[in-house]
Amino acid sequence: MERKIVHVIGTGTIGEPLIGLLCDYQNQLGIDEITFFKNSPLKDDRSKIIDLLDRGARLVVDGGRKKEFKKLGMDSDFDAEESIERATVVIDCSSKGIGKKNKINFFEKNKHKVKGFIAQGSEEGFGKKYARGINDNALQSGDKFIQIVSCNTHNISCITNTLGIGEEPDNLIEGKFVCIRRANDISQPYNFIPSPQVNTHIDDKYGSHHAVDAVSLFSTLGLDLNLFSSSMRVNSQYMHILWFNLKVKEPITLNEVKEKLIKNEYVSMTNKDLTSTVFSFGRDHGHYGRILNQTVVVEQTLHVRNEHEITGFCFTPQDGNSILSSISAAEWFLYPHSYNDKIQCLSKLFFNVV
Numbered sequence: 027m028e029r030k031i032v033h034v035i036g037t038g039t040i041g042e043p044l045i046g047l048l049c050d051y052q053n054q055l056g057i058d059e060i061t062f063f064k065n066s067p068l069k070d071d072r073s074k075i076i077d078l079l080d081r082g083a084r085l086v087v088d089g090g091r092k093k094e095f096k097k098l099g100m101d102s103d104f105d106a107e108e109s110i111e112r113a114t115v116v117i118d119c120s121s122k123g124i125g126k127k128n129k130i131n132f133f134e135k136n137k138h139k140v141k142g143f144i145a146q147g148s149e150e151g152f153g154k155k156y157a158r159g160i161n162d163n164a165l166q167s168g169d170k171f172i173q174i175v176s177c178n179t180h181n182i183s184c185i186t187n188t189l190g191i192g193e194e195p196d197n198l199i200e201g202k203f204v205c206i207r208r209a210n211d212i213s214q215p216y217n218f219i220p221s222p223q224v225n226t227h228i229d230d231k232y233g234s235h236h237a238v239d240a241v242s243l244f245s246t247l248g249l250d251l252n253l254f255s256s257s258m259r260v261n262s263q264y265m266h267i268l269w270f271n272l273k274v275k276e277p278i279t280l281n282e283v284k285e286k287l288i289k290n291e292y293v294s295m296t297n298k299d300l301t302s303t304v305f306s307f308g309r310d311h312g313h314y315g316r317i318l319n320q321t322v323v324v325e326q327t328l329h330v331r332n333e334h335e336i337t338g339f340c341f342t343p344q345d346g347n348s349i350l351s352s353i354s355a356a357e358w359f360l361y362p363h364s365y366n367d368k369i370q371c372l373s374k375l376f377f378n379v380v
Contacts (some may be wrong), residue, residue, distance in 0.1 A: 029058040030360050033086070033113035035128065037064055039117035039211045040146060042074055043314035044349050047372075049081035050313070055357060061086050061109050062193055065120075066147045067094040074102050094127075110136055110176065115356045118145040125149035131170065137170050140249035142359035147176030147239065151215055155243045155345075157183050158369075159320065159355040161291045164246035165358055178205045180347040181268050181340060184320035186240065188290045189283060189336050191274045198271040199334075205236050205257040206267040208344070221244055224258045253268035264301035266342035270323070277333035284328065288378070292320040296341075296380040304341050307380050313325040318375045 034045050043282050052060060063076060063086040076099065079085060083223035087095050089105040096102075110116055110132050111304045118125040125145035129152060133143045145152040154164065154172025160183050164173075175183070182203050190198035228232040231243055237255035244251050285294045294317065298304050304322055308316040320343070327339040350372070 029060065030056060030116070031114045032117065032356055032360075033109050033115070034055050034060070034062040034117045034119060035077070036119035036121070037062060037071065037074065037212060038119060038121070040345050041347055042078070043316055043345065043351055044079060044117065044119060044218070044263060044315050045078050045083050047349060047353065049078070049083050050081065051371050055353070055368055056361060059115070061083065063087070063106055063109060064095070064100075067091060067098055067100065069098060072098050072100065072295040076127050076347055081092050093211055094131065107132060111139055111310065114141050115359045116143045117352055117356060118143065118149070119352075121185050122148040126151055137147055142170055142172065142355070144172045144174060144355050144359075145172050146348060146352075148234075155239065156246075156355055157243055157320070158300055158351040160187055161246045162185065162287055162354075162358075162366075164356075165362075167362070171291060173240050174351045174355065175243055176269065177342050177344040177346075178207070178236045178257075178266055179243065180351070181266075181321045181342040182240045182253070182270070183243055184251065184292055184347075185268070185270050185323075185340065186244075186251065186272065188286050188293060189278075190274055190290060191249075192286065194258070196203060197211070197274050198251060199275060200252040200254070201237075201251070201273075202271045203237060203255040205255060205342075206233065206269070207257060207259045208262050208266055209259050211344075212263040217223055218263070219259055219261050222258060225256070226286060226379060227256065233379070250295075258277045262301065264305040265350075266344055267301065268340050268342055270338060270340070272336045273364060274334055274336065276297060278330060278336065280328060283330060283336055284325065289325055291373075291376060294319040294322045294343075294377045294380045295325050296322050297325055298380060299326070302372045307377075308343065308346070310348065311377070313375050316375075317343035317377060317380065318346045318350045318372065319343055319377060320347045322349075322380050347348045 221335040237253040
C-alpha cells in the first residue's frame, strides 16, 4: 500500500503550526510521514525546528546546506527536490511569490507523481481557490493545484455564506466589508507601523483583494456575488477585525441572525470586544495558540436595520482558518471519499464560544 507523505514548505506563521498540528494528529489523519523544508539555517529558528523534529517531522534542506544545519544541531533527512518527488501531497507555506515560482520550477514536472499541491492566499493564480466549509463541492478529481484563500477572505466568505446566502443564493443583494488588519504577527520583528494606515482599492468593482478573492471563491460554485471590501492596517499585533454590512432580499430578525451564526460550526460567538482578550483565549486554549474557526463574531455588535440590512463586527482567527483549510485540502487529496470524516479529529479545536 502506498505510503501517505505530506511535505510542508516553510516554517513561518502558517507553516510552523501546520506542521505541528499534522504531527500531533498524524495517526487520526491517516498520514504515514510528515516532512518539512527549511531554507536558511538560523540560530533564532533552531528551537522551533528542534521541537518539530521532536514531534516526529523530518527536516528537508537544500543539499549544499546540510552541514550548516548540522552545525546548529539540526539533522536533515532529505534534500529539497527529492522531498517533493516522494511526497503524496505538498503544502507550500513559503513567502509571497515563492509558491508560484516553486510551481513552475518543481511542482509542474512532478504533478504526475504527487497527488496534489497546495499554496496559501498570497499566491494568486496558483490553482483553484478553496476554503473549508465554503466550496468543498467545487473540488473535482482532476484538480491538482489548490490555493487556500487568505484569513480575511475566509472570514468574509463565512459571514456571506451564513447570513447572506444559506440555502438561497439569490438572497444576497450586496455585501460591504472593512478589513481592519493587524500590522504584523507577534512572531515577526519587521513591518510594524507607527499608526493606523489606510489602503487603496486595487479593483474598480470589488475594492481590496479580500472581496476579489471571495467573489472568485464563490464563482467555483457558479455564483456571481456583489461584494466590495476596503482595508486598513492598525499598529497592533493581535488580530484582524472585520466590519460587515449585508443587504438581503428576505426579511430577517436579529434573533434569526444569531441562530444562523450559532448553528454554523465554523463560527464562534463571543461577548469579548477586545482583540487582546480573544487572542489571549486562543493562546490559552487553541493548538499552537490558534482558533480554527473561520470567524469570531462579537454578539452585541450585531444589528438588523429595516429587516433587510445586517451589520456587525467579528475577529479573524488569522492563520487558524487557513491552517484548517490546508489540512482539509491535503486530506481531500489523500482520502477524497472520506476526508470529511478524517477531519473530525480536529473538532475539539473548534470553539462555539470564545
